[in-house]
Amino acid sequence: MVGHDELHAAHAHRFDHLVTDRAVHREVYVDPAVFDAELKRIFGRVWVYVAHESQLRQPGDFVTSWIGRQPVIVTHGGQQQPRVLMNRCTHRAATVCQERSGHATHFRCAYHGWNFRNDGTLVSPTFGSGYDLEDFRVEDFSLGQAPRVDSYRGFVFASLAQSGPTLAEHLGNARTYIDLFCDLSPTGEIEVGEAGTNRYGYPGNWKLQAENGVDGYHPNFVHQAFLDNGRGGLAMQLFHGESVGRAADLGRGHALLDSRPTLGEIHERSFRSTPGGQAHYEQLVDRLGAERAAEVIRTNGGQGFNLLVFPNLQLIQIQIRVIHPRRVDLTEVDLYPTLLAGAAEQTNAARLRSHEGFYGPAGGGAPGDLEMFRRVQEGLAVESVEWLPLLRGLRRTELGPNGELIGHVTDEHPQRAFYRRWAEEMAA
Numbered sequence: 534m535v536g537h538d539e540l541h542a543a544h545a546h547r548f549d550h551l552v553t554d555r556a557v558h559r560e561v562y563v564d565p566a567v568f569d570a571e572l573k574r575i576f577g578r579v580w581v582y583v584a585h586e587s588q589l590r591q592p593g594d595f596v597t598s599w600i601g602r603q604p605v606i607v608t609h610g611g612q613q614q615p616r617v618l619m620n621r622c623t624h625r626a627a628t629v630c631q632e633r634s635g636h637a638t639h640f641r642c643a644y645h646g647w648n649f650r651n652d653g654t655l656v657s658p659t660f661g662s663g664y665d666l667e668d669f670r671v672e673d674f675s676l677g678q679a680p681r682v683d684s685y686r687g688f689v690f691a692s693l694a695q696s697g698p699t700l701a702e703h704l705g706n707a708r709t710y711i712d713l714f715c716d717l718s719p720t721g722e723i724e725v726g727e728a729g730t731n732r733y734g735y736p737g738n739w740k741l742q743a744e745n746g747v748d749g750y751h752p753n754f755v756h757q758a759f760l761d762n763g764r765g766g767l768a769m770q771l772f773h774g775e776s777v778g779r780a781a782d783l784g785r786g787h788a789l790l791d792s793r794p795t796l797g798e799i800h801e802r803s804f805r806s807t808p809g810g811q812a813h814y815e816q817l818v819d820r821l822g823a824e825r826a827a828e829v830i831r832t833n834g835g836q837g838f839n840l841l842v843f844p845n846l847q848l849i850q851i852q853i854r855v856i857h858p859r860r861v862d863l864t865e866v867d868l869y870p871t872l873l874a875g876a877a878e879q880t881n882a883a884r885l886r887s888h889e890g891f892y893g894p895a896g897g898g899a900p901g902d903l904e905m906f907r908r909v910q911e912g913l914a915v916e917s918v919e920w921l922p923l924l925r926g927l928r929r930t931e932l933g934p935n936g937e938l939i940g941h942v943t944d945e946h947p948q949r950a951f952y953r954r955w956a957e958e959m960a961a
């Protein structure tokens with residue numbers, strides 16, 4: 534017989550016992566051992582979004598990001614996929630690039646001056662006469678690289694695992710929504726970069742943001758002042774208990790809030806009467822055909838849905854949102870507002886103004902969520918209440934044509950989707 538302590542010890546290395554389809558244990562958010570395991574088993578293996586191709590137009594262009602907590606530099610790969618270099622000097626481990634983005638032929642480490650080409654190779658060690666060639670071969674000291682890099686519709690992902698599911702397999706049903714996000718552009722391409730970035734942090738676990746971006750239960754409470762404010766109540770219909778909106782478990786940990794049942798007709802009616810809207814519409818019909826153009830307009834990019842791509846990417850409104858775990862109770866988030874390539878200036882300006890209104894530093898939305906994360910993390914210090922229920926809508930589920938589990942927009946299908954995949958990865 535395995536004693537209780539041994540059983541617990543065995544489980545402690547798996548962590549999947551901390552999640553059921555009905556609840557999540559508090560340790561998932563507060564235990565540093567869980568956090569360390571997440572970095573290895575989730576961020577150390579699965580496909581993680583690192584950059585958008587529009588940030589890497591010319592040879593020499595680069596952006597920096599993280600895979601989990603591991604800093605990376607994503608560089609233009611010439612004729613190949615972008616390179617994902619580990620931002621870690623091969624001498625004493627200092628990061629070699631501190632900029633968020635830029636253009637460089639070389640990355641020179643500030644500590645002892647080692648200089649790396651933007652393909653990761655070391656030019657030569659400084660004061661080279663101190664190195665004996667018997668001990669030191671320059672080619673052994675290139676920057677590390679992510680073994681697998683692939684992209685979908687301009688979204689660049691990297692995996693630190695040598696093998697595993699392909700990016701297409703990983704994305705699964707999420708591709709449908711990435712397509713809709715991009716297809717709103719007259720050219721089919723979105724652009725990151727010109728519009729800048731918002732970065733914010735909060736004193737809470739990274740998964741609080743992952744859950745929240747597809748949580749249709751909270752907006753009418755946290756964001757009531759914004760949604761109700763002079764908008765004739767329509768915005769309050771999006772995430773109401775009687776809303777016609779939907780939420781879905783897309784499989785593989787990906788999840789969706791679908792506002793099209795509420796907003797689709799409004800988008801259809803108003804799209805062509807916006808400045809530049811008629812020309813935009815005609816370009817969409819030329820490129821996609823009338824039927825697909827109608828679907829794209831009904832969706833109106835990320836205005837029609839919130840998408841979570843496991844583990845840490847979200848497409849919401851006009852933004853690409855990337856969640857960076859820092860510590861078990863500290864998180865940073867990057868929001869990249871996107872522009873539609875080839876769209877009228879007014880169209881892109883209107884996108885940016887709507888983004889700022891909700892998500893900007895003084896916006897009407899995002900700051901409220903951050904205060905909730907802070908409160909949740911504080912409340913999680915209570916040890917006598919161990920479980921956080923995920924029971925909402927458990928028994929009102931429909932099966933979608935691609936195996937999605939679909940329910941009401943305020944139901945917790947998205948969170949159950951995320952934690953099912955989380956448990957799979959943490960057990961493996």
Ligand code: FES
Nearest residue numbers: 622624625642645
């Ligand atoms: S740590 Fe980079 S040169 Fe020494």
Ligand SMILES: [Fe+2]
Nearest residue numbers: 752755756902
């Ligand atoms: Fe929110």
